[in-house]
Each structure stands twice: as C-alpha cells, then as structure tokens.
Amino acid sequence: MAATRRDHRDAAQIRPLEIVQGVLHRADGSAQFDHAPTAVLCGVYGPTEIKIRDEKVDRATLEVNYKPAIGSSNTKDRWIEYSLRRVFEGVILTALHPSTLIQLNLQVVSDHGSVLATAFNSATMALMDAGVPMRTVVASVSCAIDQAGNVLMDPDEEEEKNATSCHVFVFDAEMKGALFTDSLGNYTPTQFEHCYQSCKAGAAKVIHFMRAAVEAKLTRQTQQS
C-alpha cells in the first residue's frame, strides 16, 4: 500500500481539512468545509415560513439547493440534492418545527474530487452553526479503488476518473452505521467491506475535527463576551 499519490499522500491519508463557520452574514447558519483544494460552502435558512403547497403539518420541510462550481445545474445536481435531503431529513429533528421550511443552499467553491463527501460535511457544519436541532452529527468520507486494487482515501478528480470503483459513505457520530452509501464500479464484497471500514475510520477523524472546530469557535465566543 505504498503507492505515492499525485499529491504525495499515503493511500489512507485524507486531504487537509478546514472549517470556517459563520462565513455568510445574511444566512441563519453557514460554513465552508475544505478537503483542500475541494471546498463547498453551505448556507442554512430556517426554520422559516413555507409555501402552503409544500407545507407538512407534522414536521418541517427540507429543501436542498446545490450549485456546481462551474456551469449551470443539471440532473447530476438533482441527484446530489436528493441524496442530501434523504440523509438530513432523518438527521434533523423536523418534528420540532412543524409547518416550516429549512433550506440548505450549497455552493461548490472548487471541485477537485470527493465533492459529495465535502458537501455532506459542509451541510452538517452549517446546520450546527444555524442551531438546527439534529439527532446526530454526520460525517462523510469517500474512497476509490485504483486499477492496482489500492484503496485510496479521499480521492482527487484524477483518481476518481481512473478508479475501478468509487465509494461514498456517510456515518453518524456514534458510528452505528452508514446513513448513505454510494458504491459504483466493479468490485468484490471483500473490497466493499474494506472500503466500509476504511471510510468508517476516516469519518471518525472527520467527526473529531468537527468537534475541535466547534470547541474552538465556542471558546472564542466565550472569551469575547
């Protein structure tokens, strides 16, 4: 597993993470999450007023808008919105805010692979920043298997393109299991199992990093006040 990658990482190494919370002033909560150089910005609005047509009387409606870094949005982006909505509808305690709208707006700042995983992480941080009640915090990591059978964590765009299969997992903070899986390509059950475990370990690191970021932010706030 000593494959050196284009950016001189180990196979199991995740790119440097960076979190900036509260970047947008008009949003109720926002965050930018980097798997540098990939970066996704997310703004959360809500719980806010909802159109009667979309109203659900027993819970909040979740709306996800995803905009790619370049070009206009297409069906691929609807697929990402669908995936995000499915996961966060289960994670957000929507029953606490019936007949309201919670809006997640994601904008890809730069796309250099593993953008879906970054989008999940960014949305989690923005929701936390907005103070939207959630059952758990989720973290996502992706990996790719290259032609030689190496499992490359957090692949960049070149590695994704040349991979035999790509895997994205979303885990909850308690590591009970995956909330979302997307594995595509040609792979064996053993490889899938391996990817699942590697991404689980990776997600634990991401959760740890998120916790550190929130702690740092809270410390800063208490010092200021």
Added chain:
Amino acid sequence: MAPDIKPVVLSAAAFEKIAPEEFYKRFVQNNVRPDGRSLERFRPTSLQINSVTTANGSAVVRLGNTMVVCGIKAEVAEPRADAPNLGYIVPNVELAPICSPQFKAGPPGELSQAIGHQLNRILDLGKVLKLDQLCIEEHQAVWCLYADVTCLTYEGNILDAALLALMAALTHMRLPQATLNEDTGVVTTSLTDDSTPLVIDRPVYAATFAMFPDQVLLADPTDTEEAIAEALVSVVLDDQGRQCCIWTHGTQPQDYTRCTERLLTLAQQRTTTLQSLVTANAPQS
C-alpha cells in the same frame, strides 16, 4: 354502575393511515406483508419487448402495480471533441401525474431526475457497454441513444423497474445501418435486416430492499413501505454476480457488516431471475 366502554375498533385502512409504522410492525412480526407477500419475496415481474414500433427498441416492465415503458430512439449526433469515436446514451425517467397523484404536472421532479441520473451513472461508471460501438464516422457522426423511461403506474421501487426496462430495451434493440456521405456530410440511415444489435458487456440488474428495525429486510418495497423504511438499499449486480453498485439512503444508520451476506444472496437470486427473463423474452425475428 361502570359505564359501558366499548373498545375502539379501527378498520385496517384507518389503522394503516394513522400509524403506518405500527401497522407494518404487526405484519412483519408474522413474516408477511399487507399485500400477502413474504418479506423477501419480489412482486410478480413481467416483461414485453419491442411493443412500441415507433422506437428503435422498447420494453414494458410490470413489477406488481409499478409499470414502466422504456423506449429508445437513436439519433445521429456530433461527437465530443475530446472523445471523437464515442456515442451517447441519455437515460431519462418521467414520473407524470398519470402514474400517481403524488407527482405534479410540469417540469420533471427531483425523484425522476435523481433516478434518471442514477441510471446514467450505472451505465457509465458500471461500464455496462462500450460507447465506441455507437460510432458512425470518427470526428463526424455518432449515435445518440435517448432512453426515455415513462412510468404508467407507480407503486414504489422505480429504480428496479426502470433499470430492468432499460436493460431489456438495450439488449433487444437494433441500430439502423448508417452511412456518412463524405461530400455532403449527411448521414443516411436505413432500418434493414442487417441492422446490428448492441453488444452489452455487462448486463446489470437491480434489487432494492427496504430496511426495517432489527435488520429486517423487505424485498422490492412498495411506495408505502419506502416511505416508512429506515433505509433503502439498492444492490446492482451483473450477470456474473459481481457488484456494480450499492446505493443506500435513509434516516437510520445501517451497519452492513451484519446483513451484507443476506443482501447479496437475495440480489444474486434476483439477478439470475431477471437475466433469464430478459433472454427468454427475445422478440421473434
């Protein structure tokens, strides 16, 4: 005297509406589902090939009360500059109000676009077929296959039905003979007896399961089951049983290490059934 309290008797339909989770729990405890199926049983599946004569290839799939039509139209297009010999396949899923009142008229909704894109990804990243067989003349003209999947009645599990229809239509479609006139740059096509079938390298089929509490698996969920499931797991395998795609999304975390084997065995059986269904339904020519 104690007042005469009558127990509240709910009709089954009312019970299902008021507390769907509890309603299903009672059924699942007895290893049966409201439509009479056992938990791991798929709905009766039937297939009809090339019944739409205006399309180059078509398939009608009935999966219980979910019915879809996939029609493939081949059109001549210009190739991309960076891939001069590759054609295109453009899958599209349509969920119009005709198939269920839950869908609105107007532009395609989120679900239909998401499923359409998922089909596209399976074809593309799953390497189902080589796109160079759609080449007519390098740099000049290639085939673009528009695969439109229209849902006629909707009762859940659209991915399985759509992928089966798409696969069956691709397997049995015929590409017209096309020749490019070098001088005029016009492509002439003729649908004669020597029109060619496509070569499918890796036929893939989907099996979707709804996960219920305590790792209970419900194969081939209906729309009501999809709505209350903890998660949906779609397993796509090829004819050799190799994994092509696992797609899960849901509200509760799922630990696969405990049920992967069962999922794969069931998906494997399903794939074998569907593969023989597609080959057995070859149109008479």
Added chain:
Amino acid sequence: MELLSPEGLRIDGRRANELRRITCKPSVLKNADGSAYFEQGNTKVLAAVYGPRQPQLKSQTAHDRAVIRVEFNVAPFSSSERKKRSRFEKYGNLRILEIATSIKQTFEPVIISTVYPRSEIAIYLHLLQDDGGNIQTCINAATLALIDAGIAMTDYVCACSAGYIDETPVLDLNHIEESSYETPDLTMAVMPRSEKILLLQMESRLQIGRLEDTLALAKAGCGQIHELMDKAVRDNTLDLVHKYTN
C-alpha cells in the same frame, strides 16, 4: 405516393370506409380513480382520471361546479422523430396545449359539473405511440376513463376522423394519410344519442360539396366506435358484478 390503390385499398390494406382495429380496456391503472387504454391501429393512448377531488390550485376553483383539467403528454419515443425535451418545447409546445384545450372544451358540455361544486376533475392523457388521429383516440380514451371513474355525464363522447383521397371519402386516417399534403383531415366528436356535434376540426382544404359526404362518413365511424366502447363498458361492469357476487 399512392394512397389509394386502383382496387380501392388503402396503404394499410383497409377499404375506404373501414376503421382501424380498435382495442380498448377500461380500469387499467390502480392509482387513478378511472382509467382506460385505447388503441386505434398503431395509435396508443392511456388515459387516467382523478377526481372529483380538491383542486390543486386554489385560484382555479369554481364555487358552483367542478373545474375540468386536461393534461396531454406525448411520450418522447411515440413518433418517428423524437420529441425534444427542452424546457421551451415541452411546456410551450403550442400544438400539445391546443389539443389539450380542445379536448377540455369537448368534455365541458357533457360532464355534469354542477353536481361536483368546488372540485376538480383532472384528465391525464398519455400518448404512447403516434400513428395519426391523436385527438380522436384521446377523446375516446378519456370518455372510457371518465365512465370508469363514475363521473356524471349526459352521454358518451365518440370521436372519429375522416378525409378525402382523390374522389373517395375515407374513414379514420393513419399517420401517412394524415401527413400527406393533399388529404383533408376532419376530426369530429359527437354524442351518439342526441347526435349533437361537440368538436369539429379541420385545418385543410376541402371542396364545399364534399363536406357533407365526409361529415356523414365521420359520423358513421363515431357510431361504430360507440358500439365498441359501449361493449367494453358493459363487459367491464359485468366483470365487476361477477367479482362482487362471487
């Protein structure tokens, strides 16, 4: 192209006053309140009726009657040229909107809408395969679906087309005959009992002296279609009776 052979046979082997083969079946969809499949030759239409139900748009509510909504959808693979999916074409396609509107206007006098105030009756028509005569097939399919939904109507609505090739009036034009430049194409929808005309459409040239022949032929065609539809409805009802009594 020779549309009529010297023996008087048409391009698909029919005689001049012969309908295409008709297959129809009510109650084909589970989710809809009423539905029907109608096949006229190679033109295939699926119709679904929802309602009377709460109107989806509040602004479209009438306090004294039901509002009828017709959506006409053409499957992209239905005709020899694939319908482009661009946003402009699909939702601004005037031809499709026009057909939907004329079907709506055809049914408005027949449906007794005053018995369903503040509600909506939605008719969804899906053209699966197009071989000419879309409007007539859609109207026939919608009639069966409305009857299947149990919507109060004063009568059946039966539609048929007719035209003129050379010196002969011909019934029920297919796509090749319809798209020929010289063939006039007249579509008519009638209520068979009162013989009142609900829809009469013609957008091509026809000698005034030949109009009467063509109308008479189209009316005769409507009569034949009425018999077939009536039989389908009766068979379907008998089926239901058997299901419930056994």
